[in-house]
Amino acid sequence: MPSVALAVTDGTPLFELAAACEVFGVDRGLAEPWYDFTVCGDDGAAVGGWLTAGIRHGLDALADADTVIVPSCRDAEETPPPTLVAAVRAAHHAGARIASLCTGAFVLAEAGLLDGRRATTHWAHTTLLGDRYPAVSVDPDVLYIDDGDVLTSAGKAAGLDLCLHLVRTDHGTAVANALARSLVVPPHRQGGQAQYIPAAVSHGPDHALAGLLPWALEHVAEPLTVTDLARRAGMSTRNLARHFHAVTGVSPLRWLLTQRVRLAQELLETTDLSIEQLASRTGLGTATTLRRHFKEQLGVPPETYRRTFRP
Template identity: 80%
Template sequence: MHSVALAVTDGTPLFELAAACEVFGVDRELADPWYSFMICGDDGARVGGWLNAGIGRGLDALSEADTVIVPSCRDAEVPPPPALVAAVRAAHAAGARVASLCTGAFVLAEAGLLDGRRATTHWAHTALMQRRYPAVRVDPDVLYVDDTDVLTSAGKAAGMDLCLHLVRQDHGTAVANTLARTLVVPPHRPGGQAQFIPAAVAHGAGHVLGDVLPWALDRLDRPTTVRDLAREARMSPRTLARHFTAVTGMSPLRWLHTQRIRLAQELLETTSLTIEQIATRTGMGTATTLRRHFSGQLGVPPETYRRTFRGLTP
């Protein structure tokens, strides 16, 4: 059973802690086994400054976990507690996958785990992180960054995006999608946190693509060009590209490609369709094209992905 440990110190904000508890600490029988879950921290630590967290283990127990979740810092302007930094560093050295939610990235950076890596945090604190930790390649535009054994997420709700991503890694797309439906949240939100930064909201987060995105998703099996999307959205290709970047964080064609790969993942997990049939359903055309793009994006061919995740489908 994959073990997940949540690191808590006095004053840890409640929201991200609750998201991790909801995803990893509740056995929903979506996969067998699910996760073993423990909260580690200082005895008597209060979440949000008032709620007794019911700590089960000390911070040293983080080293026993397969995955360590580090929620937000109480105050990003203040260096994180040395004991927490040391415990997270030791857990990573022991082989744990370490993921931070929101400003928890400052703990990872203080521990040296983000040196030379791409990482993110809440957009309001990305400039501070870059100044304080110049060795970190801070990306202010994304919802989360997956750098194999170290993962970081943007602010607040992006922590749920990252938690679902971890479930998707461990148990497959179908399980993550089912969990997302249970929690009544999107299994994958398009775009990055740029769409939530005040300066960007006025420009491109006014749901200008609210009609064209579902339209494109309904016809992934057919060839679709930028001109087709622009015609459906009733705007020029150049204007469409600008809105796509603001809303989804990627170009129109890159977004289409990503959706086709995600559909291929779901079909591989939930159906017995052949690779050729899935290539047709996803608009990839041929099995050869699907294999090339699937392997390029996920690092494994479709057949290997199916063997890995087919038996985990709920």
């Protein structure tokens, strides 16, 4: 059973802590086994500024976990607690995968885990992170970064995106999507999506792509092109690209390819269709094209992905 430990100290904000508990600490019967979830920290720590946490395991127990989640700091301007920094460093040395949510990246940086790595945090604190830890390559423009054994995320909802990404990595797309449906959140926002998108287009239900995106998802298996999307939306391809960047943070082609690869992931997990059949079902046309885009986005060929999630 994969184990996940959540690090809690006095003053830990509530949102990211709660997100990790909802994702890893609640077994909804989506995969067997789910996670062995443990909260580690100081008993009686004040959480969110007004809740008192009853904690059975100290921070030293982080070293026993497969994955350690480090939520936000109480105050990014303060130096992270030395006991937390030492415990996170020890857990990483013991082989744990370490993931920070929002300003939890400051703990990882203080522990030296981000030296020479690309990392992110809440956009409001990226400059501070880079100034304080010049050995870290800070990217202020992404939702989260997966660097293998160390992962960092931007603020608030991006922490939930990272948690879902970890579930997707461990259990596959179908399980992660089912969990997202249970939580009533989008199933997948790419880590490279922009943290902050200027509101040139309304992001509410009346934005310019409100009718196009659901239609495109329903027809993603068809050989749609960017020109087809622009024609459906009644705008030029240049105008479509502008709206896509404003609403999704990516280009129309990148969005379309992402949806197709995501569909291929689900079909690889849930069916015995051949790669050629999958290419046809996902609108990617040929097995060669499917393999190229699949490996580009996920780092492994579709056959390897299937063996991992459909033994």
